[in-house]
Amino acid sequence: MAGPAAGTSRLLRGGMGAAAVGLLLIYNSVDVAPSADPGPGQAAPPAATASASPGAVGPAAAAKPAAAAAPAAPALKRAKPTRLRIPQIAVDAPFTELTLNPAGQLNAPPPEDKNLVGWYRDGAAPGERGAAVVAGHVDTTKGPAVFLLLSLLVPGNKVEVQRADGTVAVFAVDSVETFAKDTFPDQKVYGKTTDSQLRLITCGGVYDKKRKDYLDNVVVFAHLESSRKA
Template identity: 50%
Template structure:
């Protein structure tokens, strides 16, 4: 956001020990594509609707509208959460009035759970593999956005120091997670 954090304390930064992604061998079969509706991250009390996002003219991922800082988005031209590949979700760290949906994202740890409710009635359950803070000048595009042969999820927000002269935050917090469970809808 253009305003910087308006909160009593700065947002948490990921611990360096969390940056190295864990290696998992318990691959679950992928789910068929289905529009994601809601994202929940119990460890940081996130429960937010998801809106589809595209790319802006310079080729970067758009962000959810600033008028609703408690809304998260997903890259709708890419993989849907739970399908084979890397699904990407994004949300604001803060707003002109205070913390926003992913303000606490840097506090996540390996083993935390992320749940994504899908239009097909299933909930894709992901386990966090790693959490990292990357400076804008060293952002690993291929590692974050690159394709995967298994269902993975990235959750991204702003991070690091805020610089009014640079036009915003100087880094991004990225959460890496892989599909670890599926809950079927109950009727």
């Protein structure tokens, strides 16, 4: 997201293959000219904290330690997500539903709420078969936001999604990667899956004042490990 003094800008520049509808989405949000550079500690963590991959950028991009993948749990029935918890980075946030604007672009979560995550409601729900997409701001005009520390997650960390049906879907992180927005790998991130997976997405890397945008996206890849009653 854009610098805290500026409001927010595009989260995703690449297209997103929406499940079953084949739409191209671009995650846009408010684009306001910055009045100052992002303040210390308010921009996204450096891209070097995310694992390198095809399309990853940053001279210091380095792979994080691999963890043994936990077996995937059976997919759950569809249910709306209500709350996201990631204890390792102190995330405890409610969900809002993300929809498309008339241009076929995905609307971002409201920028005035820095502790809010968005779920693309026309795609898979977290816990359902497919790759559920959850996005959040890294910062807003009010300062650091919900996904400020997203790139610090490592394989094996747990992501919990409370759902409207009274269940909690528990995901295990598989990898954390950083991609240049101009070469975002749509198929890798949004492609169809045979099990239940989760994608957590925010901005990262360098903030470009001319573009009013961060140059990269941080993407967390995770799979459903288990579920329980809330």
